[in-house]
Amino acid sequence: MDKNLEDYSHKRFNILTGEWVLVSPHRSKRPWQGQNEAVNNEKRPSYDESCYLCATNTRISGDVNPDYKGTYVFTNDFAALQSDSPSFEVNDGLLQAQSETGICKVICFSPDHSKSLADMDVPGITEVVTTWQREYKEIGSKEAINYVQIFENKGAVMGCSNPHPHGQIWSQSSLPNEVFKKDNTQKAYFADKKSSLLGDYLSQELNGDRDRIIYENDAFVVLIPFWAVWPFEAMIAPKRHLNSILDMTEEEATLYAEAISVLTKAYDALFNTSFPYSSGIHQAPTDGQDNSHWHWHMSFYPPLLRSATVKKFMVGYEMFGTPQRDITAEGAAQRLRDLL
Numbered sequence: 001m002d003k004n005l006e007d008y009s010h011k012r013f014n015i016l017t018g019e020w021v022l023v024s025p026h027r028s029k030r031p032w033q034g035q036n037e038a039v040n041n042e043k044r045p046s047y048d049e050s051c052y053l054c055a056t057n058t059r060i061s062g063d064v065n066p067d068y069k070g071t072y073v074f075t076n077d078f079a080a081l082q083s084d085s086p087s088f089e090v091n092d093g094l095l096q097a098q099s100e101t102g103i104c105k106v107i108c109f110s111p112d113h114s115k116s117l118a119d120m121d122v123p124g125i126t127e128v129v130t131t132w133q134r135e136y137k138e139i140g141s142k143e144a145i146n147y148v149q150i151f152e153n154k155g156a157v158m159g160c161s162n163p164h165p166h167g168q169i170w171s172q173s174s175l176p177n178e179v180f181k182k183d184n185t186q187k188a189y190f191a192d193k194k195s196s197l198l199g200d201y202l203s204q205e206l207n208g209d210r211d212r213i214i215y216e217n218d219a220f221v222v223l224i225p226f227w228a229v230w231p232f233e234a235m236i237a238p239k240r241h242l243n244s245i246l247d248m249t250e251e252e253a254t255l256y257a258e259a260i261s262v263l264t265k266a267y268d269a270l271f272n273t274s275f276p277y278s279s280g281i282h283q284a285p286t287d288g289q290d291n292s293h294w295h296w297h298m299s300f301y302p303p304l305l306r307s308a309t310v311k312k313f314m315v316g317y318e319m320f321g322t323p324q325r326d327i328t329a330e331g332a333a334q335r336l337r338d339l340l
Helices: 025-029 122-140 177-193 197-206 250-270 329-337
Strands: 010-014 019-023 072-075 089-092 095-098 102-108 147-154 166-172 213-216 220-223 234-238 277-282 297-301
Touching: 102 122, 122 147, 122 166, 122 250, 177 197, 177 277, 197 213, 197 220, 213 250, 213 329, 220 250, 234 250, 250 297, 250 329
Parallel strands: none
Antiparallel strands: 010 019, 072 102, 089 095, 102 166, 147 166, 147 277, 213 220, 220 234, 234 297, 277 297
């Protein structure tokens, strides 16, 4: 790589969204006198009688959780999208609105209140993966659902309202903004090159200097994208051109779980804390169209910057201009590689 990328401010292009990110590597040397917070590394019990998500407990809705032993899925008691919303539209000059319908679900990863994905073994994470596959297929098959967004918010700093390890699914009739952008860029590239945009990017990373690659197995690559915004942002992507998680073989599903395990464990080891993040899977829409241009991937957006108590804030220039980062993607990847 050009040595100038290590020392001087520059822009990097996100091939999936068509947007730029400002990188300022020299700023990582500045002293920190901003916010610091106390680290809460208190060990949670494997069962918490006050937790709405633990097995056999009663949720705020009054429903009682079964005595589940593996993953457990239920319709969100406070869903952001409603399946029974009436159809309506507002067109009042520059004021426009449209009704939106959908289905929201919660996925408890395991009955163990104390275990995040980083604490689970590969077979346990594989069960989570197969649950994602089942829900994506089942929800996506509904006529009114054109996109299924699988994601996890880990940690209170990421807005997680319950410490029991869990993820969510929000599905809806239209494509969310980020998915819409990625759909357009991948479709245009596929039409022009007759190949996968993300697949060609992965090939360049694997056959290049490999400075941004954290880990790989036979089926998956874990890396810091060249255009990463968050300090330790990472992506897990299949080496094969797969449109969705349904296209994985059983062996690939296990290798995907292994990749998640490796990355999340490295995250926890980085600052010796249960590492917060938002993660999400971007994959083919379920709109019945030809989505062969899609190459699915999972992204992790962690906020921690310098320690367990110092976060990256998206404020000021990031709010009014362009996303900006201080640590280079190459430097972040090296730090995580050193922990494997």
